[in-house]
Each structure stands twice: as C-alpha cells, then as structure tokens.
Amino acid sequence: MNPLAGTLSDGTATAEEVAALPVPESYRAAVLFKDQQGMFDAMPLSERDPAKAVHVTEVPTPEPGAGEVLVAVLASSVNYNTVWSALSSPVSTFAFLERYARLGGPAARHDLPYHIIGSDLAGVVLRTGEGVRGWRAGDHVVAHCLSVELESADGHGDTMLDPEQRIWGYETNYGGLAELSLVKANQLMPKPGHLTWEEAASPGLVNSTAYRQLVSANGAAMKQGDNVLIWGAAGGVGSYATQLALAGGANPVCVVSSPQKAALCRAMGAEHIIDRRAEGYRFWKDEDTPDPGEWRRFGRHIRDLTGGEDPDIVVEHPGRETFGASVYVARRGGTIVTCASTSGYRHEYDNRYLWMQLKRVIGSHFANYREAWEANRLIAKGRIHPTLSRSYPLTQVGEAVSLVHAGRHHGKVGVLCLAPREGLGVRDEELRARHADAIDRFRDPATEL
Structure with a gap:
C-alpha cells in the first residue's frame, strides 16, 4: 500500500501527522501522451475507444506555488470531459495546455508531454503554497x-466570465484522476463528512453544473411550481438536476432511456417520466433532416403528464440529437438552458418557435466558486445526495472512461486513487445513517444496466 494511503485513507490522521508525511517524488496518474494525440484522427468518433488513449503511469510531483495546494487524492470520478479528452474530440486537449502555458509564470508548467486528466477529487490537503491561508495540511476537501x-x-462579477477561465484537468494539467493533484486554493471546499471518499468525489462537476444551469440567477432561476424537462435524468448532470428540481419545489419531467433509469428517477421522487427508447422517439428522419412531427408527439406526451402544461425550463446537454425538440416543447416565454452537446455540437432548430414565442436559450458552463460552494453545501447538509453507481481502481480507469463513453452507466462512475477500497473516510456517521438509503440509491443491483 502507498504510505500516503495507509495514513490518510481512514480519515483519522491529525493535521500534525499529515504535515509530517514526506511528499513523494512521483505518483501514479491517469495520463494522455502528447505523441499519441493523433491516434484517432482517421477514425469516426463512434469507433474510437478512449481506453486505448488513457494510461496509468508515474509522473513527477509538482511543487505548489503561490496560491496553490497539493492534495492527496483518495478518490475521483469520470466526467464527459474526461471522455472528450481521451477521444481528442472536438480538439486535442494539448492545445489547451499549450495556450495556457503561453501566459508564462506558473502556467508554463502545464505544457508537458503528458496530460494528467480528471476534474473531480476528494482528498486531504498535503502541502500549501505561499499565501494560502484558508486551508492547511490535514484538511478534508473536495475540489x-x-x-x-x-x-x-x-x-x-461572475468568475465564469474571466477571459482566462479554464476547466481544471481538462484545459489545465495536474488533474484529479491521480494519487496527487495540484489545484488553486480557491477551488477547494469542505468534504461532506457523512460521505466516503468515492461518494464525495462524485458530485463536484455535475452537481455544480446543474446548480448554475437550473437554480442560479446566471441560469434558469428555477422557482417553485416550474415544470422542468430534464434530459438524461438518471445520468451525471441529470440526476442532480432532478434532485435540485424536487428540493426546490419544481416538477421534473424526466427523460430516460431504460426501465432501470426510470426506476431510479422514481426512487428520487420524480413522478413524470418518459422512457424515450420505449416510446421510440427519433427526432431526426435522417442525418440531415429533423422530424418536427416527433417534436409535436413529444410535446403532447409532456402535456399528458403535466395536466396540459409545457415545460417552463428545459435542461439541455445532449445537444444535436435533442435540441430542436427542446426549443419546440418549451412553453411560450420558457427557457432552454444548455451546458453541453454530448451527441454533437452543431444544433438545428426551427427559429420560429424561439423568436415568435419569446423563448430564451441560455448557455451555462460549469459554475463560479459561490455556486459550486452552495451546491456542495446542499450535499453536506444531506439535501442533495451523490449518485455514485460504481467505482473502479485507478489501474482500471480506462475501462471506467469507456463505460461512460458507451453510455453503459447511470449516475456517476467513481475512481479510487489512494483509497485502497470503498467505504472509507466517513466522519459523521449520524448524518449518514439518516440518509443511507438515498446515498446508496444508485447502487441498487436492480438498476444495473
């Protein structure tokens, strides 16, 4: 066992014990290699296997600079940006690293012949750089x-509008799918004490994204009673959007693709569910021709569920495959808020339904620090729960990324980094006991795909 894991994994090490731990000269990390960035260029996207691009290898340990923190990563998770990184789609992430490095100073370190990927972590602060006052060695954190x-x-006014805004582990190096990670101090938040390392690592990116997209004034500003159409409602972003809608007094209409995922939405408390695969929805006649007839059929289905009401808000992230339908079904004056395009970036919709019915399309990308903090606070208070379905060891991270790429998952897929096994790191057993069923909801064997 890694010496860091032996001391840190059970979550009981004191600040003094952590500060006394030696920092290793190198650590294991999931990386992409720069000299392999063109390996999929001749392949259609559907035939690319991300597992072939992701490697676990030893890399040198960076020294935290001013305002930076070195974190011992007990667990991380897989996001769609991890898939995009591995597939070099839509672009190679090494272009991001080269651009960042041109800022000079500490940023120059990020242009390496390898890219350490991953945009989530739960772990323990190991060392802090100059000027870091809010965090110290031994703190249990998520990023x-x-x-x-x-x-x-x-x-x-909104840090997401910073011209030099980047997504750590995707557009920067030293990401979270590793035994150590380098982050800025203003990325850190307290780890929810009632969760294990792998549970705490799973909500960060998707929960914050859903919070800004749905709840924040920077997104759709959801209110009580809103009808909220949620695509992929048992997936990463969707499972948190569903919970946030329910917690905020809204009425989620959950779109899923299997009976198992429908059951998960019901278990979260949703009443209105559409299994798009069972209903045979196909929003394109062929690759180039949308099918408005299917938009209309879909809209009727929604109104049948809601008592004749159209969605006030549509939570969009599939992109090309569904965007035309989303614009069509939103109510007059409604909002389509989009945070991704997992089925393709070139959207097509009928603009008459947007302009003549005074609908709005809002772009929403991750979240600012305050939004992320509020989203994490809801997790810590047991109001929103992790949707972790399974975890893989770091050595099998390629398999985990391929699983997400193929859509053969629900909720989030975790990765154990320094944690030797699942179930470690809980400090608040009382709060955990009150929410045990909800925490384990996505692990129900009956929901396996």
Missing part, C-alpha cells in the same frame, strides 16, 4: 473544477 486568473475586470 471544484474552475481555474481562473482574475486579472481582468470581466471575471469579478
């Missing part, structure tokens, strides 16, 4: 994935 420079006035 959100927004990396900002804040040297421009543009980012000081």
Whole structure:
C-alpha cells in the first residue's frame, strides 16, 4: 500500500501527522501522451475507444506555488470531459495546455508531454503554497473544477466570465484522476463528512453544473411550481438536476432511456417520466433532416403528464440529437438552458418557435466558486445526495472512461486513487445513517444496466 494511503485513507490522521508525511517524488496518474494525440484522427468518433488513449503511469510531483495546494487524492470520478479528452474530440486537449502555458509564470508548467486528466477529487490537503491561508495540511476537501486568473475586470462579477477561465484537468494539467493533484486554493471546499471518499468525489462537476444551469440567477432561476424537462435524468448532470428540481419545489419531467433509469428517477421522487427508447422517439428522419412531427408527439406526451402544461425550463446537454425538440416543447416565454452537446455540437432548430414565442436559450458552463460552494453545501447538509453507481481502481480507469463513453452507466462512475477500497473516510456517521438509503440509491443491483 502507498504510505500516503495507509495514513490518510481512514480519515483519522491529525493535521500534525499529515504535515509530517514526506511528499513523494512521483505518483501514479491517469495520463494522455502528447505523441499519441493523433491516434484517432482517421477514425469516426463512434469507433474510437478512449481506453486505448488513457494510461496509468508515474509522473513527477509538482511543487505548489503561490496560491496553490497539493492534495492527496483518495478518490475521483469520470466526467464527459474526461471522455472528450481521451477521444481528442472536438480538439486535442494539448492545445489547451499549450495556450495556457503561453501566459508564462506558473502556467508554463502545464505544457508537458503528458496530460494528467480528471476534474473531480476528494482528498486531504498535503502541502500549501505561499499565501494560502484558508486551508492547511490535514484538511478534508473536495475540489471544484474552475481555474481562473482574475486579472481582468470581466471575471469579478461572475468568475465564469474571466477571459482566462479554464476547466481544471481538462484545459489545465495536474488533474484529479491521480494519487496527487495540484489545484488553486480557491477551488477547494469542505468534504461532506457523512460521505466516503468515492461518494464525495462524485458530485463536484455535475452537481455544480446543474446548480448554475437550473437554480442560479446566471441560469434558469428555477422557482417553485416550474415544470422542468430534464434530459438524461438518471445520468451525471441529470440526476442532480432532478434532485435540485424536487428540493426546490419544481416538477421534473424526466427523460430516460431504460426501465432501470426510470426506476431510479422514481426512487428520487420524480413522478413524470418518459422512457424515450420505449416510446421510440427519433427526432431526426435522417442525418440531415429533423422530424418536427416527433417534436409535436413529444410535446403532447409532456402535456399528458403535466395536466396540459409545457415545460417552463428545459435542461439541455445532449445537444444535436435533442435540441430542436427542446426549443419546440418549451412553453411560450420558457427557457432552454444548455451546458453541453454530448451527441454533437452543431444544433438545428426551427427559429420560429424561439423568436415568435419569446423563448430564451441560455448557455451555462460549469459554475463560479459561490455556486459550486452552495451546491456542495446542499450535499453536506444531506439535501442533495451523490449518485455514485460504481467505482473502479485507478489501474482500471480506462475501462471506467469507456463505460461512460458507451453510455453503459447511470449516475456517476467513481475512481479510487489512494483509497485502497470503498467505504472509507466517513466522519459523521449520524448524518449518514439518516440518509443511507438515498446515498446508496444508485447502487441498487436492480438498476444495473
């Protein structure tokens, strides 16, 4: 066992014990290699296997600079940006690293012949750089994935508008799918004490994304009573959007693709569910021709569930495959808020239904620090729960990424980094006992795909 894991994994090490631990010269990490970035260029996207691009290898340990923190990572998780990184789609992430390095100074370190990927972590602060006052060795933390420079006035109202805003572990190096990770101090948040390492690592990116997209004034500003159409409602972003809608007094209409995923939505408390595969929805006649007839059929289905009401808000992330339907079914004056395009980036919709019915499309990308903090606070208070379905050891991270790429998962897929096994790191057993069923909801064997 790694000496760090032996001391840190049960969560009982004191600050003094952690501060006394030697920092290893190298550590294991999931990486992409720069000299392999063109390996899929001749292949259609559907035939690319991300597992072939992801390698677990030893890398040198970086020294935390001013405002930075070195974290011992007990667990991480897989997000769609991990898949995009491995597939070099839509672009190679090494282009991001080269661009970041051109800022000079500490950023220059990020342009390496390898990219340590991953945009989630739960772990223990190991060392802090100069000027870090809010965190110290031994703190149990999770990290959100927004990396900002804040040297421009543009980012000081909403840090997501910083011209140098980047997603850590995707557009920067030293990501979370590793035994150690380098983050900025303003990425850190307290780890929810009632969760294990792998549970705490799973909500960060997707929960914060869903919070900004749905709840924040920067997104759809959901209110009580809103009908909220949620695509992929048992997936990463969708499972948190469903919980946030329910917790906020809204009425989620959950779109899923299997009876098992429908059961998960019912277990979360949702009443209105559409199994798009069972209903045979196909929103394109062929690769180039949308099918408005299917949009209309879909809209009727929603109104049958809601008592004749259209969605006030549509939570969009599939993109090309569903965007035309989303614009069509939103109510007059409604909002389509989009945070991704997992089925393709070139959207097509009928603009008449947007402009003549005064609908709005809002772009929403991750979350600022305050939004991420509020989303994490809901987790810590047991109001929103992790949707972890399974975990893999770091040595099998390629398999985990391929699982997400193929859509053969629900909720989130975790990765154990320093943690030798699942179930470690819980400090608040009383709160955990009150929410045990909800915490384990996505692990029910009956929901396996």
